[in-house]
Amino acid sequence: MKLHEYQAKEVFARYGLPVQQGVVVDRPEQVARLDLRYPVVVKAQVLVGGRGKAGGVKLAQTPAEAETHARAILGMEIKGERVGRVLVVPAAEIGAEYYLAFVTDRAARCAVAVASAAGGVEIEAVARTTPEKIATVAIDPFLGCPPFLARALGRRLGIAGPMLEQFAGIGANLYRLYWTEDAELAEINPLAVVGSSFLCIDAKLVLDDNASYRHPHHLPSEELTALEREARASGLAYVELDGDIAVIGNGAGLVMSTLDLLAHFGGRAANFLDIGGGATAEGMRKALDIVQRKPGVRSIFINIFGGITRCDDVARGIVQDPPRVPASIRLTGTNEEEGQRILRAAGIAAGLDAEEAARAAVSLARSA
Amino acid sequence: MAVLVGRDTRLLVQGITGYQGMFHTDLMLQAGTRVVAGVTPGRGGSHVHGVPVFEAVDEAVRETGANASVIFVPARFARDAALEAVASRLDPVVIITEGMPVRDAIEVVTYAARQGVRVLGPNGPGVTTPGQCRVGIMPTHLFAPGRVGVVSRSGSLTYEIVAGLTRAGLGQSTAVGLGGDPVVGMSFVDALKLFNADPETHAIVLIGEIGGRAEEDAAEYIAAHVRKPVAAYIAGRTAPEGKRMGHAGAVISGTEGTAAHKIQALEAAGAPVATLVSGVPALLQERLRASRAPRAMPG
Numbered sequence: 001m002k003l004h005e006y007q008a009k010e011v012f013a014r015y016g017l018p019v020q021q022g023v024v025v026d027r028p029e030q031v032a033r034l035d036l037r038y039p040v041v042v043k044a045q046v047l048v049g050g051r052g053k054a055g056g057v058k059l060a061q062t063p064a065e066a067e068t069h070a071r072a073i074l075g076m077e078i079k080g081e082r083v084g085r086v087l088v089v090p091a092a093e094i095g096a097e098y099y100l101a102f103v104t105d106r107a108a109r110c111a112v113a114v115a116s117a118a119g120g121v122e123i124e125a126v127a128r129t130t131p132e133k134i135a136t137v138a139i140d141p142f143l144g145c146p147p148f149l150a151r152a153l154g155r156r157l158g159i160a161g162p163m164l165e166q167f168a169g170i171g172a173n174l175y176r177l178y179w180t181e182d183a184e185l186a187e188i189n190p191l192a193v194v195g196s197s198f199l200c201i202d203a204k205l206v207l208d209d210n211a212s213y214r215h216p217h218h219l220p221s222e223e224l225t226a227l228e229r230e231a232r233a234s235g236l237a238y239v240e241l242d243g244d245i246a247v248i249g250n251g252a253g254l255v256m257s258t259l260d261l262l263a264h265f266g267g268r269a270a271n272f273l274d275i276g277g278g279a280t281a282e283g284m285r286k287a288l289d290i291v292q293r294k295p296g297v298r299s300i301f302i303n304i305f306g307g308i309t310r311c312d313d314v315a316r317g318i319v320q321d322p323p324r325v326p327a328s329i330r331l332t333g334t335n336e337e338e339g340q341r342i343l344r345a346a347g348i349a350a351g352l353d354a355e356e357a358a359r360a361a362v363s364l365a366r367s368a
Numbered sequence: 369m370a371v372l373v374g375r376d377t378r379l380l381v382q383g384i385t386g387y388q389g390m391f392h393t394d395l396m397l398q399a400g401t402r403v404v405a406g407v408t409p410g411r412g413g414s415h416v417h418g419v420p421v422f423e424a425v426d427e428a429v430r431e432t433g434a435n436a437s438v439i440f441v442p443a444r445f446a447r448d449a450a451l452e453a454v455a456s457r458l459d460p461v462v463i464i465t466e467g468m469p470v471r472d473a474i475e476v477v478t479y480a481a482r483q484g485v486r487v488l489g490p491n492g493p494g495v496t497t498p499g500q501c502r503v504g505i506m507p508t509h510l511f512a513p514g515r516v517g518v519v520s521r522s523g524s525l526t527y528e529i530v531a532g533l534t535r536a537g538l539g540q541s542t543a544v545g546l547g548g549d550p551v552v553g554m555s556f557v558d559a560l561k562l563f564n565a566d567p568e569t570h571a572i573v574l575i576g577e578i579g580g581r582a583e584e585d586a587a588e589y590i591a592a593h594v595r596k597p598v599a600a601y602i603a604g605r606t607a608p609e610g611k612r613m614g615h616a617g618a619v620i621s622g623t624e625g626t627a628a629h630k631i632q633a634l635e636a637a638g639a640p641v642a643t644l645v646s647g648v649p650a651l652l653q654e655r656l657r658a659s660r661a662p663r664a665m666p667g
Binding site: 104106107109110111124140141142179182184208209210211213214237239241242249250251252253254255256257259260261262263264269272274277305307308333334354355 | 443444467468469470471473474475477478479493505506507509510520521522523524525526527528531548550551552555575577578579580581582585601603604605606607608611612613614615616617618622643644645646
């Protein structure tokens, strides 16, 4: 789960990281009334990247100018995401800009500290063009990131003197945050020198959804749609996509390959929905209900390969509340005969071959 | 011979008294697996399907000679269960549990590496050597003993592709499920090393998906070390950037982790990638024929 900058900065402050929290507003007229030291920066709060380039970050010298910028930015769409809030913070006189992050490295199977003296730009771009400007160090989970490790990292960036001690403290605290809050990414970019201190100008935090039970104080994710949230609460993995063919399958890999199969035959999936291994009739019924509530669905493709999941359970879920839009069903594997019989008895056709069923789903969507 | 598990496996089931643990213990026993012990703290002294249940892993190992473990405990207890199995040096430790925090997985795989223990999962279907041993939840009836090693990040796709291989007369030596989480124990490369060294494995099927770069690492290893025929399948060709497709690890971040990149890497390494799931057996047969064909005589 991604957090907004202002939310991340609240967490950063709790870990003793130097941030200006600023004020968050959702209406432009609120801005002029704020008691702020000018100039200020008005920053769009969105979860997508690239807001600066999209015009979502503006400097303002006066309250009137700040309100004008806020009005322009609020309601703006950045990469398809509507801006609902802006963060207003005092502008800082920035010297050098660094990059510092802790990120879960899948290949290294641990956290990695990533630091660079080329902060303020996308780290991916630095990695592509000047990889030598990036210093990384793998973190032993049983050791963590004591100040000496952070200091070594800082020295590799050419930081020295009293600034090095500050940097080491920030490194140790940022790691403590990453680990304690179950983050996948805790990033400061830029970590700027302002006068004789470091300041986190931006803050990015991505949290591990699997660990949310350990953090009841974390806010619910804003990344999910209402249907996605409802599906998740029912134990279904549901992701909305752009097409018009609803997809239901069992197992994440199988559903991903089902989306690919539809595309292969010229169709476009409206969603990803995995009912999971060992799904029950009730799970299947709920899945059908969810996918049909997304507007614009013209056909449904149910692709079940029964392993742990039993075809008869799936069939019982389908006949409880039969599809309201044309459906193409592939039902094979464990207890296939019984599943097929249950569907036939309810007047619902189902095949055994995934490719035939995918082609049928595509033509149903076209003729609907 | 097979890899990871076989006739010598003496299996411990952690979480054996839970719904999933009980259900799959029965199926593992039916598949011929020697399930010698179970562990559920607080339930020691009872039996599940005739298997004795112990309070702790070290006690179960002492009493029964268990040498491998499969974990069915809920996500919030999986870290402790896995660390306990690793402390007793059970090998492999197979974590079926879905929804384990990544931080916990990092601790488990780090400790396991120090103890010299191999971990499969979390969030995987386990490992099956057809006709000998099933550790985990793979539906045994789809398998047939044979010479194809299968390694996969996806349970459901493994079943579908294994069923296709079996229909085509291509039995399997061992099927290894790596797990769908971002941080898992064994990687494709680890499994490829085992299959490459196993004289009973003559060909390999690799089933990958979007996210991370494990398939790219596998491609590098194949190009450098594997002379056995390899065929692959990659799920998620049409997945959008930034969305987690069911598996916590199946997510494209920026340009990293795309199916196109993985497919390109594997094909360049001499491991063709089937466009459709149904195409895998034929692709592997083609590779097997090519590798058996006598080389053209010079002159």
